[in-house]
Amino acid sequence: MAAFSRQAQSSVGLTMSSYPQRVWDNILPLSVGDTLPKAFEEWSFTEIVRDHEKPTETCELCNQESLRYQFEIRNVFTSNRLWVGSQCILRFGLSVFEAGRKLSPADAKKKLERLTEQMRLDSCIRALEKLSIAENNGMLSNALNYYKTKKYLSPKFAFVVLWRLKANAIDHSASFFKINLKREKYKDDLRAMKQGHVEMIWPALSSTQRQMALHMGHQPPN
Ligand SMILES: [Zn+2]
Incomplete structure:
Protein backbone atom coordinates (compact mmCIF):
# COMPACT_ATOMS: atom_id res chain seq x y z
CA MET A 1 0.00 0.00 0.00
CA ALA A 2 2.89 2.36 0.74
CA ALA A 3 3.95 2.06 -2.90
CA PHE A 4 0.58 3.39 -3.99
CA SER A 5 0.67 6.45 -1.77
CA ARG A 6 4.12 7.28 -3.13
CA GLN A 7 2.77 6.90 -6.64
CA ALA A 8 -0.23 9.09 -5.84
CA GLN A 9 2.02 11.83 -4.53
CA SER A 10 4.34 11.69 -7.52
CA SER A 11 1.66 11.22 -10.18
CA VAL A 12 1.59 14.97 -10.94
CA GLY A 13 5.23 14.79 -11.96
CA LEU A 14 4.80 11.87 -14.34
CA THR A 15 5.13 12.52 -18.04
CA MET A 16 2.32 11.46 -20.30
CA SER A 17 4.31 8.57 -21.68
CA SER A 18 4.43 7.06 -18.16
CA TYR A 19 0.71 6.29 -18.36
CA PRO A 20 -0.36 3.07 -20.00
CA GLN A 21 -2.11 3.51 -23.33
CA ARG A 22 -5.18 1.72 -21.99
CA VAL A 23 -5.73 4.42 -19.34
CA TRP A 24 -5.55 7.02 -22.09
CA ASP A 25 -8.01 5.06 -24.27
CA ASN A 26 -10.44 4.56 -21.42
CA ILE A 27 -10.64 8.08 -19.99
CA LEU A 28 -9.86 10.61 -22.73
CA PRO A 29 -13.00 9.95 -24.84
CA LEU A 30 -15.14 10.46 -21.71
CA SER A 31 -13.42 13.71 -20.63
CA VAL A 32 -13.19 17.31 -21.88
CA GLY A 33 -9.45 17.72 -21.24
CA ASP A 34 -7.14 16.58 -24.01
CA THR A 35 -4.28 15.41 -21.76
CA LEU A 36 -4.36 12.84 -18.98
CA PRO A 37 -3.45 15.30 -16.17
CA LYS A 38 -6.29 17.61 -17.32
CA ALA A 39 -8.70 14.69 -17.66
CA PHE A 40 -7.85 13.33 -14.19
CA GLU A 41 -8.75 16.71 -12.63
CA GLU A 42 -12.30 16.32 -13.94
CA TRP A 43 -12.98 13.03 -12.17
CA SER A 44 -14.00 12.44 -8.57
CA PHE A 45 -15.17 9.55 -6.43
CA THR A 46 -18.99 9.54 -6.10
CA GLU A 47 -19.06 7.71 -2.71
CA ILE A 48 -20.79 4.77 -4.43
CA VAL A 49 -19.12 1.37 -3.98
CA ARG A 50 -19.97 -2.18 -5.00
CA ASP A 51 -18.95 -5.47 -3.41
CA HIS A 52 -19.18 -8.26 -5.99
CA GLU A 53 -18.46 -10.91 -3.31
CA LYS A 54 -15.90 -12.55 -5.64
CA PRO A 55 -12.89 -11.06 -7.48
CA THR A 56 -14.67 -11.12 -10.84
CA GLU A 57 -14.64 -7.49 -11.99
CA THR A 58 -12.34 -5.30 -14.06
CA CYS A 59 -11.16 -1.72 -13.45
CA GLU A 60 -12.67 0.36 -16.24
CA LEU A 61 -9.71 2.75 -16.08
CA CYS A 62 -6.59 0.52 -16.12
CA ASN A 63 -8.27 -2.79 -17.11
CA GLN A 64 -6.90 -4.54 -14.01
CA GLU A 65 -8.80 -7.78 -13.51
CA SER A 66 -9.89 -9.71 -10.41
CA LEU A 67 -11.40 -6.79 -8.50
CA ARG A 68 -13.87 -7.63 -5.78
CA TYR A 69 -14.68 -4.01 -4.88
CA GLN A 70 -15.44 -1.29 -7.37
CA PHE A 71 -15.59 2.45 -6.68
CA GLU A 72 -17.57 4.75 -8.93
CA ILE A 73 -15.98 7.89 -10.37
CA ARG A 74 -17.78 10.66 -12.25
CA ASN A 75 -16.66 13.40 -14.61
CA VAL A 76 -17.85 16.81 -13.40
CA PHE A 77 -18.32 18.18 -16.97
CA THR A 78 -19.56 15.21 -18.99
CA SER A 79 -21.31 13.28 -16.17
CA ASN A 80 -19.73 10.10 -17.53
CA ARG A 81 -19.19 7.42 -14.91
CA LEU A 82 -16.68 4.58 -14.56
CA TRP A 83 -16.27 1.68 -12.10
CA VAL A 84 -12.65 1.50 -10.97
CA GLY A 85 -10.41 -0.01 -8.30
CA SER A 86 -9.55 2.16 -5.28
CA GLN A 87 -5.88 1.95 -6.27
CA CYS A 88 -6.54 3.84 -9.51
CA ILE A 89 -8.28 6.66 -7.61
CA LEU A 90 -5.14 7.04 -5.49
CA ARG A 91 -2.59 6.41 -8.22
CA PHE A 92 -4.04 9.05 -10.55
CA GLY A 93 -4.91 11.53 -7.81
CA LEU A 94 -8.64 11.59 -8.62
CA SER A 95 -10.60 13.79 -6.21
CA VAL A 96 -12.05 12.29 -3.05
CA PHE A 97 -14.27 14.62 -1.07
CA GLU A 98 -15.41 14.72 2.53
CA ALA A 99 -18.13 17.22 3.48
CA GLY A 100 -17.43 19.21 0.30
CA ARG A 101 -13.66 19.45 0.86
CA LYS A 102 -11.12 17.71 -1.34
CA LEU A 103 -9.00 15.36 0.75
CA SER A 104 -5.20 15.17 0.74
CA PRO A 105 -3.77 11.98 -0.84
CA ALA A 106 -3.17 10.50 2.64
CA ASP A 107 -6.73 11.26 3.81
CA ALA A 108 -8.20 10.00 0.53
CA LYS A 109 -6.36 6.72 1.08
CA LYS A 110 -7.71 6.48 4.65
CA LYS A 111 -11.26 7.15 3.46
CA LEU A 112 -11.11 4.46 0.74
CA GLU A 113 -9.63 2.00 3.25
CA ARG A 114 -12.44 2.77 5.71
CA LEU A 115 -15.03 2.13 2.99
CA THR A 116 -13.38 -1.19 2.11
CA GLU A 117 -13.35 -2.11 5.80
CA GLN A 118 -17.07 -1.29 5.97
CA MET A 119 -17.78 -3.53 2.94
CA ARG A 120 -15.89 -6.37 4.67
CA LEU A 121 -17.93 -5.87 7.83
CA ASP A 122 -21.17 -5.86 5.80
CA SER A 123 -20.09 -9.05 4.07
CA CYS A 124 -19.49 -10.76 7.45
CA ILE A 125 -22.91 -9.63 8.65
CA ARG A 126 -24.60 -10.97 5.50
CA ALA A 127 -22.90 -14.35 6.05
CA LEU A 128 -24.00 -14.37 9.71
CA GLU A 129 -27.58 -13.52 8.69
CA LYS A 130 -27.64 -16.46 6.26
CA LEU A 131 -26.21 -18.69 8.97
CA SER A 132 -28.78 -17.73 11.58
CA ILE A 133 -31.52 -18.52 9.04
CA ALA A 134 -29.89 -21.84 8.01
CA GLU A 135 -29.54 -23.02 11.61
CA ASN A 136 -32.23 -22.19 14.09
CA ASN A 137 -29.74 -21.81 16.91
CA GLY A 138 -29.81 -19.17 19.63
CA MET A 139 -26.05 -19.00 19.87
CA LEU A 140 -25.72 -18.08 16.20
CA SER A 141 -28.38 -15.36 16.36
CA ASN A 142 -26.48 -14.03 19.38
CA ALA A 143 -23.28 -14.07 17.34
CA LEU A 144 -25.01 -12.01 14.66
CA ASN A 145 -26.30 -9.39 17.11
CA TYR A 146 -22.95 -9.35 18.91
CA TYR A 147 -21.02 -8.79 15.67
CA LYS A 148 -23.38 -6.01 14.58
CA THR A 149 -22.73 -4.05 17.78
CA LYS A 150 -19.16 -5.00 18.72
CA LYS A 151 -17.72 -5.69 15.21
CA TYR A 152 -15.63 -8.56 16.60
CA LEU A 153 -16.07 -12.07 18.01
CA SER A 154 -14.48 -13.85 20.94
CA PRO A 155 -12.20 -16.76 19.91
CA LYS A 156 -14.82 -19.35 20.96
CA PHE A 157 -17.62 -17.54 19.12
CA ALA A 158 -15.37 -17.20 16.07
CA PHE A 159 -14.69 -20.92 16.02
CA HIS A 172 -17.81 -16.02 3.36
CA SER A 173 -14.27 -14.72 3.73
CA ALA A 174 -12.92 -16.01 7.03
CA SER A 175 -10.12 -13.41 7.01
CA PHE A 176 -12.67 -10.55 7.15
CA PHE A 177 -13.94 -11.57 10.60
CA LYS A 178 -12.32 -9.80 13.53
CA ILE A 179 -11.44 -11.55 16.76
CA ASN A 180 -10.86 -9.80 20.09
CA LEU A 181 -8.01 -11.09 22.24
CA LYS A 182 -7.63 -8.04 24.48
CA ARG A 183 -9.49 -9.52 27.45
CA GLU A 184 -7.57 -12.00 29.61
CA LYS A 185 -10.48 -14.43 29.34
CA TYR A 186 -10.21 -14.43 25.54
CA LYS A 187 -6.47 -15.05 25.77
CA ASP A 188 -7.12 -17.97 28.16
CA ASP A 189 -9.76 -19.34 25.76
CA LEU A 190 -7.29 -19.22 22.87
CA ARG A 191 -4.56 -20.84 25.00
CA ALA A 192 -6.91 -23.74 25.88
CA MET A 193 -8.19 -24.16 22.34
CA LYS A 194 -7.67 -27.46 20.47
CA GLN A 195 -5.32 -27.33 17.49
CA GLY A 196 -8.17 -28.06 15.04
CA HIS A 197 -10.17 -25.13 16.41
CA VAL A 198 -7.16 -22.80 16.21
CA GLU A 199 -6.74 -23.80 12.56
CA MET A 200 -10.37 -22.88 11.89
CA ILE A 201 -9.99 -19.34 13.28
CA TRP A 202 -6.42 -18.85 11.95
CA PRO A 203 -7.44 -16.86 8.82
CA ALA A 204 -9.33 -14.38 11.03
CA LEU A 205 -6.35 -13.74 13.33
CA SER A 206 -4.21 -10.67 12.68
CA SER A 207 -0.44 -11.16 12.36
CA THR A 208 0.04 -10.01 15.98
CA GLN A 209 -2.64 -12.44 17.14
CA ARG A 210 -1.00 -15.27 15.20
CA GLN A 211 2.29 -14.51 16.96
CA MET A 212 0.42 -14.68 20.27
CA ALA A 213 -1.07 -18.07 19.31
CA LEU A 214 2.39 -19.38 18.37
CA HIS A 215 3.80 -18.21 21.72
CA MET A 216 0.98 -20.12 23.41
CA GLY A 217 2.27 -23.27 21.72
CA HIS A 218 -0.23 -23.52 18.86
CA GLN A 219 0.82 -24.47 15.33
CA PRO A 220 -0.15 -22.65 12.13
CA PRO A 221 -2.30 -24.70 9.71
CA ASN A 222 -0.36 -26.61 7.04
ZN1 LIG B 1 -7.43 0.52 -12.21
Missing part, protein backbone atom coordinates in the same frame (compact mmCIF):
# COMPACT_ATOMS: atom_id res chain seq x y z
CA VAL A 160 -18.41 -21.82 16.14
CA VAL A 161 -19.30 -19.22 13.50
CA LEU A 162 -16.55 -20.24 11.03
CA TRP A 163 -17.19 -23.93 11.59
CA ARG A 164 -20.94 -23.61 10.97
CA LEU A 165 -20.46 -21.29 7.95
CA LYS A 166 -18.24 -23.95 6.42
CA ALA A 167 -20.60 -26.80 7.35
CA ASN A 168 -23.51 -24.96 5.71
CA ALA A 169 -21.40 -24.04 2.63
CA ILE A 170 -22.28 -20.36 3.12
CA ASP A 171 -20.05 -18.06 1.06
Whole structure:
Protein backbone atom coordinates (compact mmCIF):
# COMPACT_ATOMS: atom_id res chain seq x y z
CA MET A 1 0.00 0.00 0.00
CA ALA A 2 2.89 2.36 0.74
CA ALA A 3 3.95 2.06 -2.90
CA PHE A 4 0.58 3.39 -3.99
CA SER A 5 0.67 6.45 -1.77
CA ARG A 6 4.12 7.28 -3.13
CA GLN A 7 2.77 6.90 -6.64
CA ALA A 8 -0.23 9.09 -5.84
CA GLN A 9 2.02 11.83 -4.53
CA SER A 10 4.34 11.69 -7.52
CA SER A 11 1.66 11.22 -10.18
CA VAL A 12 1.59 14.97 -10.94
CA GLY A 13 5.23 14.79 -11.96
CA LEU A 14 4.80 11.87 -14.34
CA THR A 15 5.13 12.52 -18.04
CA MET A 16 2.32 11.46 -20.30
CA SER A 17 4.31 8.57 -21.68
CA SER A 18 4.43 7.06 -18.16
CA TYR A 19 0.71 6.29 -18.36
CA PRO A 20 -0.36 3.07 -20.00
CA GLN A 21 -2.11 3.51 -23.33
CA ARG A 22 -5.18 1.72 -21.99
CA VAL A 23 -5.73 4.42 -19.34
CA TRP A 24 -5.55 7.02 -22.09
CA ASP A 25 -8.01 5.06 -24.27
CA ASN A 26 -10.44 4.56 -21.42
CA ILE A 27 -10.64 8.08 -19.99
CA LEU A 28 -9.86 10.61 -22.73
CA PRO A 29 -13.00 9.95 -24.84
CA LEU A 30 -15.14 10.46 -21.71
CA SER A 31 -13.42 13.71 -20.63
CA VAL A 32 -13.19 17.31 -21.88
CA GLY A 33 -9.45 17.72 -21.24
CA ASP A 34 -7.14 16.58 -24.01
CA THR A 35 -4.28 15.41 -21.76
CA LEU A 36 -4.36 12.84 -18.98
CA PRO A 37 -3.45 15.30 -16.17
CA LYS A 38 -6.29 17.61 -17.32
CA ALA A 39 -8.70 14.69 -17.66
CA PHE A 40 -7.85 13.33 -14.19
CA GLU A 41 -8.75 16.71 -12.63
CA GLU A 42 -12.30 16.32 -13.94
CA TRP A 43 -12.98 13.03 -12.17
CA SER A 44 -14.00 12.44 -8.57
CA PHE A 45 -15.17 9.55 -6.43
CA THR A 46 -18.99 9.54 -6.10
CA GLU A 47 -19.06 7.71 -2.71
CA ILE A 48 -20.79 4.77 -4.43
CA VAL A 49 -19.12 1.37 -3.98
CA ARG A 50 -19.97 -2.18 -5.00
CA ASP A 51 -18.95 -5.47 -3.41
CA HIS A 52 -19.18 -8.26 -5.99
CA GLU A 53 -18.46 -10.91 -3.31
CA LYS A 54 -15.90 -12.55 -5.64
CA PRO A 55 -12.89 -11.06 -7.48
CA THR A 56 -14.67 -11.12 -10.84
CA GLU A 57 -14.64 -7.49 -11.99
CA THR A 58 -12.34 -5.30 -14.06
CA CYS A 59 -11.16 -1.72 -13.45
CA GLU A 60 -12.67 0.36 -16.24
CA LEU A 61 -9.71 2.75 -16.08
CA CYS A 62 -6.59 0.52 -16.12
CA ASN A 63 -8.27 -2.79 -17.11
CA GLN A 64 -6.90 -4.54 -14.01
CA GLU A 65 -8.80 -7.78 -13.51
CA SER A 66 -9.89 -9.71 -10.41
CA LEU A 67 -11.40 -6.79 -8.50
CA ARG A 68 -13.87 -7.63 -5.78
CA TYR A 69 -14.68 -4.01 -4.88
CA GLN A 70 -15.44 -1.29 -7.37
CA PHE A 71 -15.59 2.45 -6.68
CA GLU A 72 -17.57 4.75 -8.93
CA ILE A 73 -15.98 7.89 -10.37
CA ARG A 74 -17.78 10.66 -12.25
CA ASN A 75 -16.66 13.40 -14.61
CA VAL A 76 -17.85 16.81 -13.40
CA PHE A 77 -18.32 18.18 -16.97
CA THR A 78 -19.56 15.21 -18.99
CA SER A 79 -21.31 13.28 -16.17
CA ASN A 80 -19.73 10.10 -17.53
CA ARG A 81 -19.19 7.42 -14.91
CA LEU A 82 -16.68 4.58 -14.56
CA TRP A 83 -16.27 1.68 -12.10
CA VAL A 84 -12.65 1.50 -10.97
CA GLY A 85 -10.41 -0.01 -8.30
CA SER A 86 -9.55 2.16 -5.28
CA GLN A 87 -5.88 1.95 -6.27
CA CYS A 88 -6.54 3.84 -9.51
CA ILE A 89 -8.28 6.66 -7.61
CA LEU A 90 -5.14 7.04 -5.49
CA ARG A 91 -2.59 6.41 -8.22
CA PHE A 92 -4.04 9.05 -10.55
CA GLY A 93 -4.91 11.53 -7.81
CA LEU A 94 -8.64 11.59 -8.62
CA SER A 95 -10.60 13.79 -6.21
CA VAL A 96 -12.05 12.29 -3.05
CA PHE A 97 -14.27 14.62 -1.07
CA GLU A 98 -15.41 14.72 2.53
CA ALA A 99 -18.13 17.22 3.48
CA GLY A 100 -17.43 19.21 0.30
CA ARG A 101 -13.66 19.45 0.86
CA LYS A 102 -11.12 17.71 -1.34
CA LEU A 103 -9.00 15.36 0.75
CA SER A 104 -5.20 15.17 0.74
CA PRO A 105 -3.77 11.98 -0.84
CA ALA A 106 -3.17 10.50 2.64
CA ASP A 107 -6.73 11.26 3.81
CA ALA A 108 -8.20 10.00 0.53
CA LYS A 109 -6.36 6.72 1.08
CA LYS A 110 -7.71 6.48 4.65
CA LYS A 111 -11.26 7.15 3.46
CA LEU A 112 -11.11 4.46 0.74
CA GLU A 113 -9.63 2.00 3.25
CA ARG A 114 -12.44 2.77 5.71
CA LEU A 115 -15.03 2.13 2.99
CA THR A 116 -13.38 -1.19 2.11
CA GLU A 117 -13.35 -2.11 5.80
CA GLN A 118 -17.07 -1.29 5.97
CA MET A 119 -17.78 -3.53 2.94
CA ARG A 120 -15.89 -6.37 4.67
CA LEU A 121 -17.93 -5.87 7.83
CA ASP A 122 -21.17 -5.86 5.80
CA SER A 123 -20.09 -9.05 4.07
CA CYS A 124 -19.49 -10.76 7.45
CA ILE A 125 -22.91 -9.63 8.65
CA ARG A 126 -24.60 -10.97 5.50
CA ALA A 127 -22.90 -14.35 6.05
CA LEU A 128 -24.00 -14.37 9.71
CA GLU A 129 -27.58 -13.52 8.69
CA LYS A 130 -27.64 -16.46 6.26
CA LEU A 131 -26.21 -18.69 8.97
CA SER A 132 -28.78 -17.73 11.58
CA ILE A 133 -31.52 -18.52 9.04
CA ALA A 134 -29.89 -21.84 8.01
CA GLU A 135 -29.54 -23.02 11.61
CA ASN A 136 -32.23 -22.19 14.09
CA ASN A 137 -29.74 -21.81 16.91
CA GLY A 138 -29.81 -19.17 19.63
CA MET A 139 -26.05 -19.00 19.87
CA LEU A 140 -25.72 -18.08 16.20
CA SER A 141 -28.38 -15.36 16.36
CA ASN A 142 -26.48 -14.03 19.38
CA ALA A 143 -23.28 -14.07 17.34
CA LEU A 144 -25.01 -12.01 14.66
CA ASN A 145 -26.30 -9.39 17.11
CA TYR A 146 -22.95 -9.35 18.91
CA TYR A 147 -21.02 -8.79 15.67
CA LYS A 148 -23.38 -6.01 14.58
CA THR A 149 -22.73 -4.05 17.78
CA LYS A 150 -19.16 -5.00 18.72
CA LYS A 151 -17.72 -5.69 15.21
CA TYR A 152 -15.63 -8.56 16.60
CA LEU A 153 -16.07 -12.07 18.01
CA SER A 154 -14.48 -13.85 20.94
CA PRO A 155 -12.20 -16.76 19.91
CA LYS A 156 -14.82 -19.35 20.96
CA PHE A 157 -17.62 -17.54 19.12
CA ALA A 158 -15.37 -17.20 16.07
CA PHE A 159 -14.69 -20.92 16.02
CA VAL A 160 -18.41 -21.82 16.14
CA VAL A 161 -19.30 -19.22 13.50
CA LEU A 162 -16.55 -20.24 11.03
CA TRP A 163 -17.19 -23.93 11.59
CA ARG A 164 -20.94 -23.61 10.97
CA LEU A 165 -20.46 -21.29 7.95
CA LYS A 166 -18.24 -23.95 6.42
CA ALA A 167 -20.60 -26.80 7.35
CA ASN A 168 -23.51 -24.96 5.71
CA ALA A 169 -21.40 -24.04 2.63
CA ILE A 170 -22.28 -20.36 3.12
CA ASP A 171 -20.05 -18.06 1.06
CA HIS A 172 -17.81 -16.02 3.36
CA SER A 173 -14.27 -14.72 3.73
CA ALA A 174 -12.92 -16.01 7.03
CA SER A 175 -10.12 -13.41 7.01
CA PHE A 176 -12.67 -10.55 7.15
CA PHE A 177 -13.94 -11.57 10.60
CA LYS A 178 -12.32 -9.80 13.53
CA ILE A 179 -11.44 -11.55 16.76
CA ASN A 180 -10.86 -9.80 20.09
CA LEU A 181 -8.01 -11.09 22.24
CA LYS A 182 -7.63 -8.04 24.48
CA ARG A 183 -9.49 -9.52 27.45
CA GLU A 184 -7.57 -12.00 29.61
CA LYS A 185 -10.48 -14.43 29.34
CA TYR A 186 -10.21 -14.43 25.54
CA LYS A 187 -6.47 -15.05 25.77
CA ASP A 188 -7.12 -17.97 28.16
CA ASP A 189 -9.76 -19.34 25.76
CA LEU A 190 -7.29 -19.22 22.87
CA ARG A 191 -4.56 -20.84 25.00
CA ALA A 192 -6.91 -23.74 25.88
CA MET A 193 -8.19 -24.16 22.34
CA LYS A 194 -7.67 -27.46 20.47
CA GLN A 195 -5.32 -27.33 17.49
CA GLY A 196 -8.17 -28.06 15.04
CA HIS A 197 -10.17 -25.13 16.41
CA VAL A 198 -7.16 -22.80 16.21
CA GLU A 199 -6.74 -23.80 12.56
CA MET A 200 -10.37 -22.88 11.89
CA ILE A 201 -9.99 -19.34 13.28
CA TRP A 202 -6.42 -18.85 11.95
CA PRO A 203 -7.44 -16.86 8.82
CA ALA A 204 -9.33 -14.38 11.03
CA LEU A 205 -6.35 -13.74 13.33
CA SER A 206 -4.21 -10.67 12.68
CA SER A 207 -0.44 -11.16 12.36
CA THR A 208 0.04 -10.01 15.98
CA GLN A 209 -2.64 -12.44 17.14
CA ARG A 210 -1.00 -15.27 15.20
CA GLN A 211 2.29 -14.51 16.96
CA MET A 212 0.42 -14.68 20.27
CA ALA A 213 -1.07 -18.07 19.31
CA LEU A 214 2.39 -19.38 18.37
CA HIS A 215 3.80 -18.21 21.72
CA MET A 216 0.98 -20.12 23.41
CA GLY A 217 2.27 -23.27 21.72
CA HIS A 218 -0.23 -23.52 18.86
CA GLN A 219 0.82 -24.47 15.33
CA PRO A 220 -0.15 -22.65 12.13
CA PRO A 221 -2.30 -24.70 9.71
CA ASN A 222 -0.36 -26.61 7.04
ZN1 LIG B 1 -7.43 0.52 -12.21
